[in-house]
Amino acid sequence: MLTVLLALSGCATTEYKPDPRYPIHGNALGLEWGEPTKDAGKWAAKISVPVSSLQGGQSVPVAVELKLEHGVLAALHQRNGRLDRIVMLLTAERLFDGEGRQHRGTDEGMSTVLTPSGLPIEGGSQGAITSRFNTYPFRTPVDELVELPLPPLSGAQTVRFAVNAKVMPALPPGLYRLRASFGVRANHGTPAKPRHAYFDLHYAGGMTRHTFHEGSYAFSSPLLPASGKDANGKPVDAGRIQARIPWTILNGYNSNGYSGVVADEDSRHFALGQRNLIHDEVILPRVHPKGYKIAYNLEPSFPFESYYPKDNIDWNWRSGEMTLEITNPDGSRSSPVTAAIIGKSPHRHGPTTGNKEFTSWQPKSDGLYTVRVKGWMADKSGRRYEGGGSYRFWIARRMTMATATFPGAAYQVGYQYGRDIGFSPPLPAKVSISATLYPDSDPRKAKTVRSTGTANAGGVFGVAQGMKMLPLDAPGEYHARILATHTDSNGELWVCAMRHAGVVYPENSRIVARGKKLRIGNTYLARGETRIEGYNNGPADSKMPHLAFPFNAGDVLLMASENQGYNKIEPVLIAENKAAPAGKWDGKLDDIGTTNLALQTSNGLSPHMFPEYIIARQYYYGAAARPGFMARFLVADSSTRAPYWPTSPNDFGMQAGSSHNGDQPGDLYRFLGGIVRQEAGMPPDYAGYMSSGAILPRGTNNNRVIAPGSEDIIGPKGQQARFFLTPSFRPGMAYLQGATWRPVLQIDPMLPVKITLTLTAPDGSIQTESGIASATDGTWAGRVRQLQQSGIYHYRISANWEGHSGTIPGLPANGGEFYVMGTRPPGAKGLRLDQPKEAVFSLADKLRFKGQSSATRVHYALIMPGAVIAQGSVPVVNGKFELAFDPAEINRTTPIYDLTNRVSGESWGEQEPKNQWKTTRKILHLSLFSKERTPDGSVFWDFHRVITRGTTVLSVEAK
Structure with a gap:
């Protein structure tokens, strides 16, 4: 007979003395949300499983001993005086399928169930899988409930459960373990008409769902192999299953909202999804803003072990090894390095070798790297688990992008995917886009359109630069990958990666999507x-x-x-x-x-x-x-x-x-x-x-849902209105002469607003058009036209709905302006800013810029996402100009430009330097435009844009 102590984790107290027969303990009542751990009772358990494998249809005698320390039952009974049973739910969990791939019953921040485009589908049961106690309508191959009379409430109690666990006949092949979940039952009815309710040992309803406490359950060990036919009818010998767990690398290194790289070998069956935005290609810097080279740890993390620690495999942390080989951007390879695993990493959910070749890797150049990390570990029973493979990621500076397409947006059949993209910094990047439609969500029917080209000098990529539209001509799902790269004048690589994905629905769909x-x-x-x-x-x-x-x-x-x-x-x-x-x-x-x-x-x-x-x-x-x-x-x-x-x-x-x-x-x-x-x-x-x-101020005390336009909402500048506008043609946008231009406005909330746009070209000619915005998607699109003149285009917008007017937050009363550039003469100096490529400024001081120009005035537009800050021009005196902006004044006129930590109440200057970066990573775009002259008298319009990200100023020159 195989007798194994269940691996549980608990929080010991100074008063509690563990029973030596139960060396590892769990917490009971007292770990509900908000309750102090010191009030928790203790429990322990052990399980006897007299088999070394599972077979379909077999009956497995299982004995489980549960020890409840003094006070546990009394505390539970105090919560509910109708308790009448102590219960155990026995279920079976398959950790590895017949091909050795790892799975869990709940997928959180990752998944082994993927959309046609490879996105993780999260969900599942956060606890034992059964339809007995919750709304989850699925089961596992073993599902036995044992109920015993409630023991006396006083003192410590030992409860012995025995059950002949019936295994389902058509047992899928794989590697299993048994799960024992403990709880109590109450009868809220009468003996004649019982109405039973079940609770775990934390008095959490349902007994199986443990969302915010450690849970009162345990697992058998070692894993139990099960042979049989797989879903395709192929026989699987469980003795030959090689367990493989996903290893991810570079977890914890922020890549603009996500982290972690999945091995190519795992990517068809496993994906990360960290919920801020779609997980994408990882882009990490080679050099810190302070000037030193960054060292990265390339040892793996075990993503499935990042939640519910009690569910984790019982590892032997001093077993196994891993091998590292690096392919550099130029194609050269490092010599393979193999090192033994010496323990659990103190910083990650994974092992460490302690070898600096793994723990302190410094990339020597920018570019796309392929790192091969492979290895194995064993659990305490000696079973071996393999992991790793080839990992691809970028070492480069992060370039961001803006477009009218949002990840997650759904489109009606007949729409075409593809909208102008603006890159920041505004570099003439090489762009590649792969956009795919999956009709009926079927990868076999996939239709893909690929675009390549180079963004213009203002960092804009659209149809004129090579973008191709993807016709969304059938219901299904779409997915797009955007990758842009550029090497600047200093030889530094900039990379942007973004994914879009969503649903394509027919006009006559049989279903409606709703919130709650x-x-x-x-x-x-x-x-x-x-x-x-x-x-x-x-x-x-x-x-x-x-x-x-x-x-x-x-x-x-x-x-x-x-x-x-x-x-x-x-x-x-x-x-x-x-x-x-x-x-x-x-x-x-x-x-x-x-x-x-x-x-x-x-x-x-x-x-x-x-x-x-x-x-x-x-x-x-x-x-x-x-x-x-x-x-x-x-x-x-x-x-x-x-x-x-x-x-x-x-x-x-x-x-x-x-x-x-x-x-x-x-x-x-x-x-x-x-x-x-x-x-x-x-x-x-x-x-x-x-x-x-929209967001309400603290103290409003009335979270609510309203009809669009039924009341004023607060806008980015602090003003209130029934609706606000966001343009695709933001002040300071730069286009090339001859480009096609179509004005698009986003209306929030979505209302059928009457829009009138007046556009004044550089030569003073005026064009006016009007239309009604769509209340379905909250957009208005004007007609397409060519920007045939270089210079400054001015626009005014009138927006009205049922007597209410709206505007672009911060847009001056005389309207906005965008810029159109002609051809720059070879060798022309043009507009220059006396600014390093990267600098750091204090948000407690003014942000100052000095530059040189042959023009008489330099025009500027200062914006942040969601609001216009300033627009105007400054004189050029003796070939020089100067601009200054006060962050405190920007914050005063545009409150969404954060300068105060709202939690601590400290202004940016009052905070410790180590905490200042937390306060704001808000972005400013300063666009400069001037009519320059060459020594021979030729005239051309020149453009430059400066970007701030928090306290970092970027003034990047294209190569």
Whole structure:
């Protein structure tokens, strides 16, 4: 007989003396949210499993001994005087499939279930997989519930469970373990008409879902191999299964909101999704802003072990080895280095060799690297697990991009994917775009359009530069990869990587994508006022509302920002049938992260643990875009742990444009998404979703959902209006003479606003056009025209809806201007800024720029994502000009330009230098434009743009 102590983790106290028969303990009641660990009771368990493998249809006698320390049952009974049973749920979990690939029953921030384009589909059951106690409609190959009379409440108690566990007949091949989950039962009815409720040892309802405590469960060990036929009917000998776990590298090194590189060998079956934006190619700098070379640790992390530590494999941390080989950008290779694993890394969820070849690698040049890291480890039973492969990533400076396409946006059939892209810094980058449509979500039907070209001198890439449109001519899903590279005049490489993905839906779709209804009292409403907001005045006085995207597309969510993390937005969508809309709200959907969409399997087993049996795919895309960056992106089904984000504080993965303050009054949102819903044997149905959001000041005490245009909202400049405009033609945008130009405006919230645009060309000629914005997607698009003259174009916009007017936040009363450049004469000096490529400035001082020009005046536009700061011109005196901007004044006129840490209340200058970077990574774009002269009298218009990211100033010259 194999007898194994269950591996549990607990928080010891000074008073508690462990029973030597149970060397590892778990915590019981006392670890509910907000409760002090010191009040937790203790428990321990051991399990006897007299088999070394599993077979379909067999009966396995399992004995489990549970010890409850003094006070545990008494504390549980104090919570609920109707407790009458102590219970154990025994389930089976398959950790590795017949091909040796690792899976979990819940996928969080990663997944082994992927969309057609390879994005992770999160979801699953956060606990034992059973349909007994929760809304998760799946099972595992073993599902036994044992109920025993409740022992006496006083003193320590030992409970012995025995069960002949029945294994399902058609057992999928793989490597398994048994899971014992412990809890109590209460009868809230009568003996004649019982109404049972189950709780785990933390008194968490449902007994199996442990979202924010360690859980009262344990696993058998070692793993139990199971032979059999796989989903395709192929026999699998479990004795030959080589377990493989995903190894990722460079976790923890921020790549503009995400981190970690997946091996090529794992990428078809595993993907990371860190929820701020779509996980993409990793781009990391070679040199720190302070001038020293950065050293990177190339040892692997085990992503599946980054949550629920108790679920982790019982490793022998002094077993195994790994080998490292590096292919440099020039094609040269390093000599392979092999080192023994000496322990668990103190910094990552993975092993370490302690070898500096692995732990302190310094790239010698910029470019695309291929790093090969492979190896193995063993668990304490001696089973060997392999991992690793080839990893590709960039060592370069990060170039960002702006476009009218948002990750997660859904489009109706007939739309064409592809909009102008503006790169920052504005470099003439080499651009490649691969855009793919997956009709019916079928990779076999994929249609791909590839674009290549070079952005113009203003960093703009569009049709004139080589962009090709992807016709979205069938329902399905789309995906695009954008990659741009440029080597500047100093030989430094700049790289931008971005992915877009979403749903393509037909006009006559059979389903509607919706958010969730508000629960106000006992009433469910699509729109309504909650009369509360989140706050934390201590353990006994707090509220934490979670509000989902509005039920109706087009509506507006107004959510408070209290700087404590207690107001949360949930990006979850549900599906509704057009022909038979639900008459009554299903209260099960109230659970955070829960949708009515679920992947389906042919055998009823968990789709996240047994993905090879999936026969129908149902999931949603949920995303949230703010001007300048993404706040959220995920794809998920069923129930997903903590998909929400707190409004403040929140650093949004430290993306450029974000700040520690998170969402603040004046920030405007587009909530985006779509639904894929397939029934077995049928093509999927699709639906798109779009709504809006705005942030309320602390103390408003009324989180709510409203109809668009029904009340004023706060804009980026602090002013209030029924709606605001965001243009594709921002002040300071630069185009080449002869380029095609089409004005596009985004209206937030989405309303049928009447737009009138007046455009004045450099020669004074005027063009005017009018139209009505779409209330469906909140956009207005004007007619296409050519920019035939070089110089400054001026525009004015009138926007009206039912007597209310709106504007581009911060746009001067006399309108905005953008720039058109002609051909620059060879060898011309042009507009020059006396500014290093990179510098650091203090937000407590003025930001000053000096430069040289042969013009009489230098025109400028200063903007940040979401608002215009300043626009004008300065004189050139004796060939020199100067500009100065005060960050404090910018913050005063444009509050979303953060200078104060809203949590601590300290201004930027009052904070310790080590903390100042947290306050703001907000972006400013200063565009300069002037009419220059060459020595022979020729005239041309010249352009330069400076960018600030937090306290870093970038003034990059193209090569």
